Amino acid sequence: MLAPSWEEHANCLTNADEQDMLRVLMDISQREAVNLQQDAFIVIGRDTRPSSEKLSQSVIDGVTVLGGQFHDYGLLTTPQLHYMVCCRNTNGQYGKATIEGYYQKLSDAFMELSKQASCIGHEYKSLKVDCANGIGALKLREMEHYLSPGLSLQLFNDGTKGKLNYLCGADFVKSYQKPPMGMEMKSNERCCSLDGDADRIVYYYYDVEGCFHLIDGDKIATLISSFLKELLLEIGQSLNIGVVQTAYANGSSTRYLEEVMKVPVYCAKTGVKHLHHKAQEFDIGVYFEANGHGTVLFSKGAEAKIRQLAKELEDKEKKAAKMLENIIDLFNQAAGDAISDMLVIEAILALKGLTVQQWDALYTDLPNRQIKVKVADRQVISTTDAERRAVTPPGLQEAINDLVKKYKLSRAFVRPSGTEDVVRVYAEADSQESADSLAHEVGLAVFQLAGGIGEVPRPGF
Secondary structure, eight states, rough: OOOHHHHHHHHHHHHSSSGGHHHHHHHHHTTTEEEEEEOEEEEEEEEHHHHHHHHHHHHHHHHHTOOOOOEEEEEOHHHHHHHHHHHTTTTTOOOSSSSHHHHHHHHHHHHHHHSSSSSOHHHHHEEHHHEESSSSHHHHHHHHHTTTOOEEEEESSSSSSOEEEETOHHHHHHHHTTTTOOOOOOBBEEEEEEEEEEEEEEEEEEOOTEEEEEOHHHHHHHHHHHHHHHHHEEEHHOOOEEEEEEETTTTHHHHIIIIIIIIOOEESSSSSHHHHHHHSSEEEEEEEEESSEEEEEEOOOHHHHHHHHHHHOOHHHHHHHHHHHHHHSSOOOOSSHHHHHHHHHHHHHHHHHHHHHHHTTTTTTOEEEEEEEESOOGGGOEETTTTTTTSTTTTTTHHHHHHHSSTTEEEEEEOOOOOEEEEEEEEEESSHHHHHHHHHHHHHHHHTTTBBBBSOOTTTT
């Protein structure tokens, strides 16, 4: 989440020889007009991986040698570290810069929000959580008693055995469309998975016929933004709310938001930093990648207005304003916090009286397929329109357009990988067979026009 100019500085620093380190640091300081007389204060956290303790000590050594001050929080999720930084940068206005402060702030907002539900049955209070054998397990275990009796958590893959993210976690569940190893699921039980550092979340369940249903970031964004829209209507406020998606968002989610909920949707390039910056343009910006990484951003003006209304309004309107205020307090100032996302989702489901099946049934995802095509040089592919259209090589976008016309409710796009010489192909259509066929044909076009190497894409992937 560095600003682009600081990404450039980080690259320069990383590639500098040891004897040039001080010179490069001074050059960055001059270019960014850094006040070298100001004391540096560094906030440090680490996860449960064996390498983390040594890496953390290296940071401490580096800060110490340069005369900086630091506070080592030890074991934290990535979003909890963001919380600590925000608390310190706002001199405690955002919250208390301790792990207890984090737990207290989120649990207070959750309990306050949940008690507005007219009647919370047992099915809304129980949730099974796959913690990916990561840091999230440790922190959720510490937080459990703060949430009682509003929410009962059953933790699986809690790090006592098993490897980090191995056959478990949000990425595994999303990629393989099946539950994690080690979790016992009954039909219609509400379950979710965090990723290893607890900044992503996906939900899922088995139906009565034993069929697995994934509820990914698209449906999380839909649930949250729809609820926010309802609360804004309740208090008569026309704050500018927008949902930011990537090209990978399912077309059904986009149509549901725009046509049913009347919430404007915008598309940004893949990557949280692009979504985050776009979301900052709205009074209330909602973004979630399909993999479950996302959050809600409230502008300072929107937050101030909502908090004022929560004091001034009466009766039903006051209740809605208070709910909005609780949601502001629940969303951590991170680019995505799986724990705060989970608490918001759980509260909304209880408030609306929605089962996990009813949430899933808001719309039906269009069948889709993703494949990779190996190429000699991924840079021959360039894109525009938030990566939805290929600019080069010549003729590729025209070929994609012709292929898309062959299938109903279809679309497809290609984009170069950010890390390896492959081109990623995404296709969706009205049936899985059509989506698979469209992906294969687009993959062939990429192979032929963009310098494919190795095995030619085959049907069936």
